[in-house]
Amino acid sequence: MRLTETPVLTVRGLTVRYGDGxxxxxxxxxxxxxxACGTVWALRNVSLELFPGEVLGIVGESGSGKxxxxxxxxxxxxxxxxxxxxxxxxxxxxxxxxxxxxERRMIxxxxxxxxxxxxxxxxxxxxxxxxxxxxxxxxxxNRNAAKMTGRVTELLDAVEILTSRxxxxxxNFSGGMQQRVQISKAxxxxxxxxxxDEVTTGLDLSVQAKVLDLxxxxxxxxxxxxxxxxxxxxxxxxxxxxxxxxxxxxxxxIGLTDQILEDPQHPYTQQLVHSLI
Amino acid sequence: xxxxxIDKLSKNFYLHAQDRQIxxxxxxxxxxxxxxxxxxxxxxxxxxxxxxxxIHRTYLPLTGEIVYDSRAFGPVNLAAATExxxxxxxxxxxxxxxxxxxxxxxxxxxxxxMSALLEMNEDPARAETAAEEMLAYFRLPAALWDIYPxxxxxxxxxxxxxxxxxxxxxxxxxxxxxxASLDNKTKLLVKDMLIRLKNTETSMIGIFHDLEFMEGxxxxxxxxxxxxFVC
Numbered sequence: 001m002r003l004t005e006t007p008v009l010t011v012r013g014l015t016v017r018y019g020d021g022x023x024x025x026x027x028x029x030x031x032x033x034x035x036a037c038g039t040v041w042a043l044r045n046v047s048l049e050l051f052p053g054e055v056l057g058i059v060g061e062s063g064s065g066k067x068x069x070x071x072x073x074x075x076x077x078x079x080x081x082x083x084x085x086x087x088x089x090x091x092x093x094x095x096x097x098x099x100x101x102x103e104r105r106m107i108x109x110x111x112x113x114x115x116x117x118x119x120x121x122x123x124x125x126x127x128x129x130x131x132x133x134x135x136x137x138x139x140x141x142n143r144n145a146a147k148m149t150g151r152v153t154e155l156l157d158a159v160e161i162l163t164s165r166x167x168x169x170x171x172n173f174s175g176g177m178q179q180r181v182q183i184s185k186a187x188x189x190x191x192x193x194x195x196x197d198e199v200t201t202g203l204d205l206s207v208q209a210k211v212l213d214l215x216x217x218x219x220x221x222x223x224x225x226x227x228x229x230x231x232x233x234x235x236x237x238x239x240x241x242x243x244x245x246x247x248x249x250x251x252x253x254i255g256l257t258d259q260i261l262e263d264p265q266h267p268y269t270q271q272l273v274h275s276l277i
Numbered sequence: 278x279x280x281x282x283i284d285k286l287s288k289n290f291y292l293h294a295q296d297r298q299i300x301x302x303x304x305x306x307x308x309x310x311x312x313x314x315x316x317x318x319x320x321x322x323x324x325x326x327x328x329x330x331x332i333h334r335t336y337l338p339l340t341g342e343i344v345y346d347s348r349a350f351g352p353v354n355l356a357a358a359t360e361x362x363x364x365x366x367x368x369x370x371x372x373x374x375x376x377x378x379x380x381x382x383x384x385x386x387x388x389x390x391m392s393a394l395l396e397m398n399e400d401p402a403r404a405e406t407a408a409e410e411m412l413a414y415f416r417l418p419a420a421l422w423d424i425y426p427x428x429x430x431x432x433x434x435x436x437x438x439x440x441x442x443x444x445x446x447x448x449x450x451x452x453x454x455x456x457a458s459l460d461n462k463t464k465l466l467v468k469d470m471l472i473r474l475k476n477t478e479t480s481m482i483g484i485f486h487d488l489e490f491m492e493g494x495x496x497x498x499x500x501x502x503x504x505x506f507v508c
Contacts (some may be wrong), residue, residue, distance in 0.1 A: 002350065003361050026501050051361060058312040070465050209382030216381055238381055256334060256360050267293035274294075 006087050007049040008192050008225040009073075014046040014082035015123035016249075017067050032063075032248040037067075038109065042068045044249045046082070052264045055219060055226040057240030057257060058234065064246040067117075068209065070197045073227070074114045075104050082212030086111055088192055091183070109139040119178035119200035122185065125171040129181045132170065135275025136188035158221075159214055183214060187222065194218070194226045200235055208235075215239060234274055237261060245269045278346050279308035280333070280480050286356075288327050297305055301327040302504040305341070309449075313473070314481045318488060324504040325484045327453045331356070332482070333373045334363045345371070348448060367453060368396060370449035376457045378434040382395035387412065387422040390440045397445065405468035410442040415470060432463035439467075443474065449475070452483035456490060468494055 005081035019039025028035045032042065043065045050056050058066050072079045073096075088111050089103075092233065096107055103274060105160075116122040123132050133152045142148050153163050159180035170178050179199055186194055196215065200208045212235065219223060219239075230236055236243055243260045245253040253266040264270045286305040291298050302324035309315055317325045330336040332343055332353055343355040353362060367373075380389050390408035395401065412422055415436040421429065426437055435455055442450065452471075455487055456464050464487070471494050475481065487490050490499055499506050 001367060003359070005361065054364075203344055213381060213383040214390075220392070237379075241364055255337075256363060258335045258338060262330070263290070265337070 001148040005051050006092065008054075008087050008118050009047075009048075009050040009227070010083075010085045010092070011069075011073075012047045012083045012085075012235055014040070014043050014069065015080045016043040016065075016070060016072060016077065017041050017109040019203065029248075032065075041249050043072070043079070046246075048244060048247075048251070048254070050225050050227060051193075052225055053219070053223045054242065055240045057243035058227065058229045058246060059231060059236055059243060060246030061231075061272075063248075067197055069246075070114070070195050070227065070229055072113070072195075074195055075108065077108065086193065088270055091260075102228055105139065110189050111134060111191055112193040112195060113191045114195045115179065115182045115186050115190070115197065115199050117201055119170065119175070119182050122176060122182040122207040123170045124170050127168055128167045129161065129173070132181060133185050133188050133258075136185055139191045141266065151188070155187060158187070158218075159184045160210065168199040174207070176203050176211065178181070179203065179211055183218070186225075190222060190224075192225060193217075194224050196226060197229045200230065200232065212238060233261065234271070245272070278310045278352070280346050281309040282344045283307050283332075284342045286328065286331060286343060287322075287339045288331055288336055289339050292488045295349075300504055302501070305506060307499065307500075307506070310480060310481055311480055312475070312478045313447075313497070314475050314483065315500055316491040317484050318486070318498060319501035320437050323501045325501055326453055327504075329373070329453050329482060329484060332449055333371065334358070334444065335373075345449065355506050366456070367444070370406075370448045372442035372445065372450045372453050373453065374435075374438045374442050375453040376431070376435060376438075376455055378429070378438055379427060381392070384425065384438050386417065386426045386429075388435065389426065390444050393441050393445050394508070407444055408440070408481075410491065411444040412437075414468065415440045415443075431458050431468070432460070434457065435463070435467065439470065442470075443479075446479070447478060448475075450479050452481060452485075454484050454486070456485055456487065459486075463484040464490055473483070 017039055019037060021039045022037035024036035025034040025039055033040050060066050069079045073084060079097060085092045086096055089096055089107055130152045133155055136149050137148050137151060156163055156166055161177060161180055170181050200211050230238055240257045243257045244251050247268045253269045263271055264273045284306050288301045289298050290301060291326045303475060305328055319325050327336060331338045332355060338356040344352050345355050347353050347366055387408050390411055391404045392406035394407055417433060417436045456467055
């Protein structure tokens with residue numbers, strides 16, 4: 001037997017550039033900025049694969065391109081070059097960045113879910129928690145009110161939010177609760193891919209533990225594949241099967257999470273791991 | 278064919294910040310047969326854990342081959358296998374036990390053991406039954422099963438670690454100083470359990486400080502000094 005899994009997500013040559021670039025860009029970069037023309041290379045030639053049921057961690061310092069990668073995948077910005085193929089979009093035969101506006105909405109509503117570090121980006125703060133989730137369900141052609149209420153209840157229950165509070169607006173919730181509403185919204189239509197961008201950052205330890213526990217349960221229960229950006233190596237150690245290390249818009253190391261943390265190869269990864277408190 | 282054949286395994290660590298190379302083990306070769314238990318002894322820093330971590334692929338070997346005769350793929354060189362293959366083998370065939378406990382927050386002892394089976398897509402009810410049987414087998418008091426293990430003693434943590442790994446019935450078990458910091462009574466309990474495991478045809482490589490402990494458990498013992506086997 002050989003492992004013949006089809007990746008849920010395959011990214012090839014993803015490049016995000018701010019500026020026109022110049023012939024000197026290849027040799028005159030200071031970190032990720034060209035000293036000759038000022039072009040910033042937020043991502044350079046990033047390629048990765050995410051397999052079914054896998055958690056792929058992404059670590060790196062601020063400005064290394066982690067969030068740019070996530071935003072590219074969720075259509076929040078348009079990449080300069082590259083392809084991203086989803087197994088469930090045209091059977092992996094086309095890049096999602098070639099998709100039409102309607103297809104992009106379908107991909108965001110049905111095939112992937114996103115949880116932002118800042119809940120303001122992922123939730124309508126003045127709508128109720130239930131409405132936030134129902135919006136996703138309606139986008140997936142659900143029209144039956146009773147069924148939708150049942151699903152909203154199930155999702156809020158899964159993230160441990162009292163259903164008695166489902167009518168309240170997330171602006172009245174704590175940061176941890178807002179993150180959990182975001183997670184339930186992202187899961188509404190059982191996507192195969194979940195993008196989690198620094199979801200535990202800024203939460204106190206007990207709430208962080210609750211969110212981590214929730215992510216673990218979601219992985220076990222729904223078999224969803226997760227791209228997990230975090231600068232917290234403890235979070236990565238606990239959740240990620242494999243980990244990517246990014247620096248100045250490039251992937252500098254990829255490996256099994258325990259190998260990355262215990263036998264780092266790249267100078268930056270060694271520096272990162274040796275900075276652990 | 279041996280279950281595991283290690284041929285001229287060497288591992289160095291290169292520290293970029295200091296521009297220094299640290300040699301950890303050199304030219305290690307040995308075979309492990311099905312159902313066999315090999316013990317490795319040596320001083321701290323001799324390179325014992327490095328061998329186990331190279332087999333587990335927590336460390337990337339520098340040179341050499343680690344050929345494991347897997348049930349799923351047949352012979353696989355663990356030093357060069359893909360990460361997905363390694364993850365698969367860790368999930369289904371190769372277990373690793375250390376003296377340290379790594380448990381998700383808000384996870385009880387029983388849930389921790391169950392999680393090993395759930396990731397293999399085992400039915401939750403059957404996973405719970407198997408977890409309870411394994412915790413009882415390793416004599417962890419039932420009163421502790423529904424408790425978060427961060428309050429456990431060293432011996433209790435070790436038994437939980439063993440239960441977490443053994444509930445999957447791995448073909449190859451790597452024991453990285455599991456008895457360090459245990460009192461004699463607990464060590465005897467662990468010794469008894471390892472003998473029982475050996476009788477289940479689980480093959481094991483274990484690192485121990487205590488020569489007396491290894492008597493009656495290990496079929497062969499290798500002594501390692503400064504990264505190489507000595508006779």
